[in-house]
Amino acid sequence: MNLKETKITIVGGGSTWTPGILKAMTRYKESLSFKEIVLYDINEERQRHIGEFGKLLFNELCPDVKFEYTTDKELAYKNADYIFCQMRTGGYKMRELDEKIPLEEGVIGQETCGAGGFAYGLRSLRDMIEMVEDVRKYSKDAWILNYTNPAAIVAYGLTKKFKEDKRILNICDQPINMLMSIGKILGVDEQSLEPSYFGLNHFGWFTGLYNKDGQDLLPELKEKILQKGFSPKDAEQRDKSWLDTYALVEDMVRDFPEYVPSTYVQYYLYPEYKTKKLDPKYTRANEVINGREKRVFEECDNAVKAGTTLGSNVVHNDAHGEMIVEIADTIHNNKEKTYIVMVENNGIVSNLPKDAIVEVACVLGNRGPIPFHVGEIDVFYKGLLENQYGYERLTVEAFFEGSYTKALQALTLNRTIVDAKKARRILDRLIKANKAYWPELK
Numbered sequence: 001m002n003l004k005e006t007k008i009t010i011v012g013g014g015s016t017w018t019p020g021i022l023k024a025m026t027r028y029k030e031s032l033s034f035k036e037i038v039l040y041d042i043n044e045e046r047q048r049h050i051g052e053f054g055k056l057l058f059n060e061l062c063p064d065v066k067f068e069y070t071t072d073k074e075l076a077y078k079n080a081d082y083i084f085c086q087m088r089t090g091g092y093k094m095r096e097l098d099e100k101i102p103l104e105e106g107v108i109g110q111e112t113c114g115a116g117g118f119a120y121g122l123r124s125l126r127d128m129i130e131m132v133e134d135v136r137k138y139s140k141d142a143w144i145l146n147y148t149n150p151a152a153i154v155a156y157g158l159t160k161k162f163k164e165d166k167r168i169l170n171i172c173d174q175p176i177n178m179l180m181s182i183g184k185i186l187g188v189d190e191q192s193l194e195p196s197y198f199g200l201n202h203f204g205w206f207t208g209l210y211n212k213d214g215q216d217l218l219p220e221l222k223e224k225i226l227q228k229g230f231s232p233k234d235a236e237q238r239d240k241s242w243l244d245t246y247a248l249v250e251d252m253v254r255d256f257p258e259y260v261p262s263t264y265v266q267y268y269l270y271p272e273y274k275t276k277k278l279d280p281k282y283t284r285a286n287e288v289i290n291g292r293e294k295r296v297f298e299e300c301d302n303a304v305k306a307g308t309t310l311g312s313n314v315v316h317n318d319a320h321g322e323m324i325v326e327i328a329d330t331i332h333n334n335k336e337k338t339y340i341v342m343v344e345n346n347g348i349v350s351n352l353p354k355d356a357i358v359e360v361a362c363v364l365g366n367r368g369p370i371p372f373h374v375g376e377i378d379v380f381y382k383g384l385l386e387n388q389y390g391y392e393r394l395t396v397e398a399f400f401e402g403s404y405t406k407a408l409q410a411l412t413l414n415r416t417i418v419d420a421k422k423a424r425r426i427l428d429r430l431i432k433a434n435k436a437y438w439p440e441l442k
């Protein structure tokens with residue numbers, strides 16, 4: 001075990017996901033040997049609710065750890081060893097517009113896919129670049145583990161901007177969440193499965209699931225999905241929209257039986273069907289504002305009022321918190337475990353561009369992720385991914401160059417839009433809505 005004492009900072013301390021991360025951290029205190037935890041956010045009021053909950057939690061479970069929450073960058077980033085980042089530029093108010101504007105124009109309105117993800121990407125990039133610069137000013141060797149969405153765009157943009165920085169790792173909880181559900185369907189512990197997987201973030205496929213004997217359980221999984229459908233492991237705690245999203249995995253396996261896709265692939269394969277199903281008057285942002293956000297803040301406040309976190313039910317999705325903490329632990333202790341994370345392609349998928357940010361299985365240790373080779377992918381997958389790569393790249397270039405033309409090209413290329421006149425209408429509305437956040441596009 002690596003005994004170096006560590007400091008961990010959570011950026012976006014006021015996030016609805018922070019309590020889950022903090023709870024997971026309490027289980028890794030010895031292994032990660034942290035002595036200091038700091039929450040950092042630009043919204044003092046919002047963070048205070050989570051910060052007070054965290055203070056109580058650490059006081060009860062790890063009293064020798066210094067726990068603070070702050071809006072001061074120096075305090076947050078100085079001498080930090082691990083930065084866990086999960087910020088949302090513009091908050092849920094802007095997420096609502098990301099989802100509603102495209103839907104009003106008759107195309108997918110979603111947090112990370114299509115025009116919504118594009119709008120969110122142009123907002124996130126500005127703040128994420130600033131965050132990396134701030135962190136590097138105070139802690140040049142800290143590992144930055146990033147959840148901030150749209151992770152595909154953020155990862156591509158940060159990789160272009162900070163070419164030499166090998167300690168930024170972009171991660172997503174979707175593959176592990178899916179693996180947990182897969183484990184339940186197969187009746188095996190998901191930890192015992194070695195996945196093979198390729199794609200871009202929120203656009204990928206499981207191509208193999210090997211048990212300890214080296215047997216591939218993917219064929220059995222596909223059979224079971226076709227017989228009984230696909231639902232999340234924690235179905236009883238899920239909002240309806242996520243249950244609907246999981247359910248469509250069955251359709252995708254029926255239509256394209258080679259692999260098992262990420263749930264997000266449905267936005268690209270069935271854009272017309274999905275658009276009809278989504279309600280432009282009440283989107284996922286509304287569901288979250290009235291559900292998770294309300295519940296997390298109320299439950300944090302209730303614990304603080306009660307003076308104890310014991311018995312508090314604030315954590316809703318263990319996998320999310322567990323994943324980022326486990327990844328830090330794996331790096332810290334050079335555990336060389338397998339995770340599906342984002343890395344620069346550089347030939348991993350040999351027929352996709354080298355600078356694409358792919359999501360693949362990697363062995364993770366203190367040198368960072370070491371990817372498993374994928375090789376050539378078939379024409380259908382290559383076509384889909386090459387198209388999405390073009391969209392992601394043009395989005396990032398539009399941001400860096402302030403280019404309206406590249407923004408229009410990006411949206412036109414996106415499979416959820418296609419029509420250039422529609423793309424222009426959506427782009428013009430998004431420009432107005434995002435005036436406070438985007439670079440000027442000329």
Ligand SMILES: NC(=O)c1ccc[n+]([C@@H]2O[C@H](COP(=O)([O-])OP(=O)(O)OC[C@H]3O[C@@H](n4cnc5c(N)ncnc54)[C@H](O)[C@@H]3O)[C@@H](O)[C@H]2O)c1
Binds near residue numbers: 042
């Ligand atoms: N990669 C994944 O798989 C994954 C999974 C879940 C959530 N996420 C992402 O995590 C983030 C948080 O999600 P949420 O739903 O809890 O949102 P949230 O709005 O509840 O939390 C985000 C927090 O970030 C803060 N913030 C905004 N701009 C900031 C900045 N520049 N610096 C520091 N803090 C800032 C906000 O004040 C807020 O407290 C989002 O980007 C979301 O998309 C990613």
Ligand SMILES: O=P(O)(O)OC[C@H]1O[C@H](O[C@H]2[C@H](O)[C@@H](O)[C@@H](O)O[C@@H]2CO)[C@H](O)[C@@H](O)[C@@H]1O
Binds near residue numbers: 288
């Ligand atoms: O709509 P939200 O705010 O609840 O979630 C958005 C995030 O969704 C993903 O996380 C999923 C997970 O992948 C899925 O399998 C399921 O279990 O629920 C999680 C969220 O509730 C996604 O990976 C993130 O990038 C999104 O931010």
Ligand SMILES: [Mn+2]
Binds near residue numbers: 151171172173174202
């Ligand atoms: Mn994700």
